[in-house]
Amino acid sequence: MKALPDNMHVLTGSYALDALDAQERAEFERHLQHCPSCQAEVRGLRETAARLAIARAAQPPAQLEQRVLAATYRTRQLPPQAGGRLRWDLRQTRLARLFAGWLAADQSDSSQPHRSVRRSDRGRGTGWSKSWLRSPRLVGAVAAASVAVAVGLGITQVSTQHQLDSAHATSAAIAKVLDAPDARIEAAPATAGGAVTVVVSDLQREAVVTTSGMPPLSASRIYQVWVMSSSGARSVGLLSSTDHVGQLLASGVRPGDQIGITVEPSGGTSHPTTTPVATVPLTT
Amino acid sequence: MHHMNRPEIRAARPDPGPAEGEAQDLAFLLAQVARGDHQAFEAVYGQLAGPVYGVVRQVLRDPAQSEEVAQEVLLEVWRSASRFDPARGSGVAWVLTMAHRRAVDRVRSENAGSRREQKVASETATEYDDVADTVETSLEGQRARRCLDSLTDLQGESIKLAYYGGYSYPEVAQLLGVALGTVKTRIRDGLIRMRDCMGVMA
Numbered sequence: 162m163k164a165l166p167d168n169m170h171v172l173t174g175s176y177a178l179d180a181l182d183a184q185e186r187a188e189f190e191r192h193l194q195h196c197p198s199c200q201a202e203v204r205g206l207r208e209t210a211a212r213l214a215i216a217r218a219a220q221p222p223a224q225l226e227q228r229v230l231a232a233t234y235r236t237r238q239l240p241p242q243a244g245g246r247l248r249w250d251l252r253q254t255r256l257a258r259l260f261a262g263w264l265a266a267d268q269s270d271s272s273q274p275h276r277s278v279r280r281s282d283r284g285r286g287t288g289w290s291k292s293w294l295r296s297p298r299l300v301g302a303v304a305a306a307s308v309a310v311a312v313g314l315g316i317t318q319v320s321t322q323h324q325l326d327s328a329h330a331t332s333a334a335i336a337k338v339l340d341a342p343d344a345r346i347e348a349a350p351a352t353a354g355g356a357v358t359v360v361v362s363d364l365q366r367e368a369v370v371t372t373s374g375m376p377p378l379s380a381s382r383i384y385q386v387w388v389m390s391s392s393g394a395r396s397v398g399l400l401s402s403t404d405h406v407g408q409l410l411a412s413g414v415r416p417g418d419q420i421g422i423t424v425e426p427s428g429g430t431s432h433p434t435t436t437p438v439a440t441v442p443l444t445t
Numbered sequence: 446m447h448h449m450n451r452p453e454i455r456a457a458r459p460d461p462g463p464a465e466g467e468a469q470d471l472a473f474l475l476a477q478v479a480r481g482d483h484q485a486f487e488a489v490y491g492q493l494a495g496p497v498y499g500v501v502r503q504v505l506r507d508p509a510q511s512e513e514v515a516q517e518v519l520l521e522v523w524r525s526a527s528r529f530d531p532a533r534g535s536g537v538a539w540v541l542t543m544a545h546r547r548a549v550d551r552v553r554s555e556n557a558g559s560r561r562e563q564k565v566a567s568e569t570a571t572e573y574d575d576v577a578d579t580v581e582t583s584l585e586g587q588r589a590r591r592c593l594d595s596l597t598d599l600q601g602e603s604i605k606l607a608y609y610g611g612y613s614y615p616e617v618a619q620l621l622g623v624a625l626g627t628v629k630t631r632i633r634d635g636l637i638r639m640r641d642c643m644g645v646m647a
């Protein structure tokens with residue numbers, strides 16, 4: 162069931178009522194990550210659906226209460242998520258500032274093909290203002306990437322429990338990078354369109370790779386993300402085959418490594434087989 | 446540039462308005478539950494067991510199975526209370542979304558075969574109305590019923606079949622003999638109308 166993004170929005174209602182099949186639910190949840198207005202609508206419609214449940218409240222069997230209460234004494238509770246709400250808000254603010262600095266910096270003094278802003282010199286220009294940076298489309302793409310980062314951190318209630326657990330693990334790891342005192346943003350355009358944004362922490366040796374606006378590929382191809390160093394390349398992961406976006410965590414990165422993206426056969430490969438369509442040096 | 450401004454992202458999200466006092470109470474209780482407070486959990490149980498059991502039973506019908514799923518959901522509330530985030534919605538919605546989702550998942554996994562299709566073909570659109578032992582409906586429940594009644598027939602039927610019947614929208618379309626696109630639209634329009642009718646949006 163291939164719905165165009167435009168048709169996706171109308172699914173907010175069916176999604177809120179759990180009336181999508183598993184595949185469409187997954188597709189919609191992917192769409193949701195990039196659609197703040199859908200998120201807002203889903204949230205209101207969920208509250209509405211809850212009232213439909215309240216309208217059908219029924220007396221539970223008498224023994225249920227004792228059974229549930231007894232079970233609570235035998236059941237360990239989940240720990241709070243790494244980074245609760247307050248930290249989340251803080252992170253949002255930091256991230257927004259980081260991106261604001263990134264976008265504001267436009268002193269052109271070099272032809273290096275990527276651009277970097279670190280927390281310490283946020284708002285001060287650090288090179289690289291190729292004309293594509295000024296293009297509203299690219300600015301939009303980068304803004305979308307930042308929203309994707311935000312959404313990756315925040316929107317978890319929309320998933321099934323299983324997806325939730327893995328999303329939590331990933332977003333906790335990503336959150337750690339964004340929270341790092343030395344977090345900085347590196348970014349570069351991809352040769353055929355789109356952009357790659359990397360938030361990197363040298364202290365943690367981890368990087369969060371976010372892409373936006375990558376051109377579609379044929380079904381037999383996929384974008385693969387790599388950490389490239391002088392000793393070779395290792396795979397970080399694949400971008401989604403449906404919308405070519407993704408947010409991936411690269412561990413064990415060092416200053417001087419590059420994040421690279423290549424086009425590979427759909428299952429991915431162990432080594433890059435094509436020239437990268439984008440590279441982002443992790444300068445120090 | 447404004448895309449990444451946090452306050453604006455926030456403004457795009459509606460704040461759930463209803464039963465503000467009660468909702469805050471529940472959020473407070475859930476925070477206590479997250480710290481292992483059994484008494485707070487009893488209070489949460491008192492507030493939500495009726496709607497949880499009611500909606501699960503509405504979807505599953507079978508009392509024994511409904512009890513089992515309701516128990517799972519309520520225990521999940523205990524287990525994952527620390528994951529509830531009041532910034533993302535009310536406690537009521539958090540719990541009842543979980544309850545409905547679980548009931549529906551149970552139906553779909555069990556009826557993956559042909560039994561479900563036969564049921565879809567034979568069931569009439571009125572069956573979801575026949576819940577037994579509905580408790581004294583709260584004011585909020587009464588309001589929801591009134592708002593549901595104010596929808597057009599097609600909106601109301603679509604929503605009831607999807608939510609109370611636990612049918613997917615293609616199944617709803619089949620039951621009502623209308624196009625898929627029509628059902629998707631009616632469900633959304635109807636829910637939006639209900640939302641506005643109940644003042645869910647602040």
